[in-house]
Amino acid sequence: MTHTPSFAQQLIASIHEISQPKTLSKGEFLLREGDVERNFYWIETGAVRVFYLSEYEEQVVRFGYAGSLITSLSSFITAQPSEFYIAALRKTTLHVVSKPQLMERVHANQESLQQYVVLLENLLTQQIDREMDLLITSPSERLRRVLQRSPLLFQEIPLKYIANYLRMKPETLSRIRNS
Amino acid sequence: MKIESSLLIDELQALTEKSSGQVQKFKSLTDVQLNFKPNPQAWSILECIEHLNLYGDYYLPEIERQILAAVGKPASPVFKTGWLGNYFAGLMQVQDGKMKRMKSPKDKVPSHSELSRTTIDRFLKQQELLKSLLQQSKAVDLQRTKTAISLTKLLRLRLGDTFRFFIYHIERHVLQAERISKKQGVL
Numbered sequence: 131m132t133h134t135p136s137f138a139q140q141l142i143a144s145i146h147e148i149s150q151p152k153t154l155s156k157g158e159f160l161l162r163e164g165d166v167e168r169n170f171y172w173i174e175t176g177a178v179r180v181f182y183l184s185e186y187e188e189q190v191v192r193f194g195y196a197g198s199l200i201t202s203l204s205s206f207i208t209a210q211p212s213e214f215y216i217a218a219l220r221k222t223t224l225h226v227v228s229k230p231q232l233m234e235r236v237h238a239n240q241e242s243l244q245q246y247v248v249l250l251e252n253l254l255t256q257q258i259d260r261e262m263d264l265l266i267t268s269p270s271e272r273l274r275r276v277l278q279r280s281p282l283l284f285q286e287i288p289l290k291y292i293a294n295y296l297r298m299k300p301e302t303l304s305r306i307r308n309s
Numbered sequence: 310m311k312i313e314s315s316l317l318i319d320e321l322q323a324l325t326e327k328s329s330g331q332v333q334k335f336k337s338l339t340d341v342q343l344n345f346k347p348n349p350q351a352w353s354i355l356e357c358i359e360h361l362n363l364y365g366d367y368y369l370p371e372i373e374r375q376i377l378a379a380v381g382k383p384a385s386p387v388f389k390t391g392w393l394g395n396y397f398a399g400l401m402q403v404q405d406g407k408m409k410r411m412k413s414p415k416d417k418v419p420s421h422s423e424l425s426r427t428t429i430d431r432f433l434k435q436q437e438l439l440k441s442l443l444q445q446s447k448a449v450d451l452q453r454t455k456t457a458i459s460l461t462k463l464l465r466l467r468l469g470d471t472f473r474f475f476i477y478h479i480e481r482h483v484l485q486a487e488r489i490s491k492k493q494g495v496l
Contacts, residue, residue, distance in 0.1 A: 157425060183427055185434045186366055215427065 137245025138199055141227070141235060145172055148235065149225035154178075154218035161216040167205035169226045173198045176222025177286050179295075180214050188215075190295040191260075195286040203253065219287065269298050270306045310390045314451050317388055317469060321476050322443050328476075328483045329436040332358065334496055335429055335486065343426070347492050352419075357486040358432045359419035361479055365435040367459045368475050372442050375456045375468060379449040388451040394470025397458075401477035408481050414460070436479075443472065 149172070154160060161167055163183060171178075177195040180202065181188045191214065194200035205212035206229065236246040259279060266272050273296060277283060283292060293303040335343065335354055344353045352360070390398070400409065446454075451469030458466055466474070490496045 159426070162426075163430060183430055183434065185369065185431065185438050188427065217425075 137236075137242060137249050140242070140245070141199075141232075142172055144235070145225045145227065148231045149227045152224055152226050154222045154224070156218055156220050159215060159217045160224075161202055161205075161212055161214070163213060163215055164211045165205075166209055167202040167212050168209075169228050170199060170201045170206065170232050171216075172225045172227070173200060174223045174225060176224070177219040178216055178222055178224075179219055179287075179291055180216050181294075182214055188294070189297075190291055193219075193280075193283070193287050193291070193295065195282070199249075219291065264297065269296070269302055270309075272296050272298075273303070273306055310395055312388055314384065314386055314388045314469070315447065317451070317473075318443050318447055321472055322440060324476050324480055325436060325440055325443065328479050329433060331483050331487060332429060332432055332436075335490070336426075338490065338495060340426070342490065342493055342495055343429075344424070345489065345493055347489055351489075352485070353424075354486045354489050355424040355428050356419045357482045357489070359424055359428050360413060360417055361482050362428065362431050362435060363417045363419065364459070364475065364478060365432075365439075368456075368471065369435060369438055369442070371456050372446075372468070372471060372475075373438075375454050376442060376445050376449055379454040379468075380445075382450060382453070384448055385450045385452055388467075388469040390470055390473075391467050393464065394466040394474065397466070398470055398473035398477055401474055401481055403477070403480055403484055406484075408484070417459070439476070446472070 151174075152160075152171075154176070160171065160178060171194070173194050173196055175196055177193060178200060179190045180192040180194070180200065181190045183189075192200070200216070202212040202214045202216060204210070205214075236242055256279075259275070263272050263275055266275070276292075276296065289303060290300045293300040296303065335358075338354070343355045346353050400411070402408075446468060449468070451472075452467050454468040455465040456468055456471045458464055458471070487496070
């Protein structure tokens with residue numbers, strides 16, 4: 131779901147130098163609620179979902195798949211316990227960049243710092259898009275907006291998780307997709 | 310059975326704390342231990358807990374609704390059980406470590422595919438909500454406030470009895486889960 135501006139591209143290009151590879155099997159957790167997020171992840175293959183757990187259900191807030199940068203952002207920024215889980219939707223290989231490693235890159239020079247700001251601005255814009263999604267009542271309009279941002283969603287993510295992300299029943303999603 | 314309302318709530322709070330503490334311990338078990346079935350027909354630890362979550366999905370919102378609707382009406386210092394509510398609660402209750410075997414309704418049988426460690430986290434969140442509802446219920450009449458039950462639409466139980474039924478039911482299956490962990494020689 132993440133656009134990759136140039137800092138991100140550079141980061142990804144140099145990721146093998148500073149990251150640890152990690153493989154998750156289907157269903158395995160990268161992070162659990164209550165853990166402090168200390169890393170950024172770049173996904174090479176596979177897919178993950180970031181979700182919140184209430185007393186009654188899991189609510190997906192974000193997906194990541196090949197090429198995405200993903201983290202439990204607020205916990206990463208504040209070093210407070212994460213409210214979210216990150217779990218693999220299928221076998222996933224990713225690269226783990228720790229916060230100190232990332233920050234070293236960011237502060238290496240003026241240019242990378244500026245580009246990091248661009249990356250954060252992008253994430254902020256995406257959050258506002260997501261907030262808009264949730265305010266829009268029409269299910270088909272909600273789906274249209276998400277597909278505009280993420281055209282590959284249905285190729286990457288099982289339908290029931292997309293439905294959950296869009297806050298609709300899987301049956302509703304199937305119906306509006308086929309109409 | 311007749312009991313002081315505040316005494317009943319305190320007892321149920323203590324029982325809820327105890328069940329939470331026991332399930333908290335399951336967090337240290339491996340996935341294999343959590344999914345272990347003593348025999349093919351028996352439930353695993355996670356299945357026992359998901360079964361409780363399914364009951365919570367029904368009862369917690371119902372209890373919450375009825376408490377909200379009853380707030381402001383006078384509470385009563387004494388709670389008297391209804392005969393049916395007392396019967397249901399008694400069926401669930403563990404007596405000296407013994408419990409009657411029974412079959413769960415089909416819609417409350419956990420489907421194995423959905424289970425993971427978040428099953429435990431979800432249960433613990435439900436327990437926190439339950440503790441808060443017990444606390445809130447001190448301001449309402451446990452006898453006059455009625456709740457629907459999952460078994461049939463024809464009956465409603467006194468809130469005090471619903472709490473007893475619901476919390477004894479949790480105790481029963483947490484004990485069942487503990488026995489499964491003991492069979493594996495863990496905890």
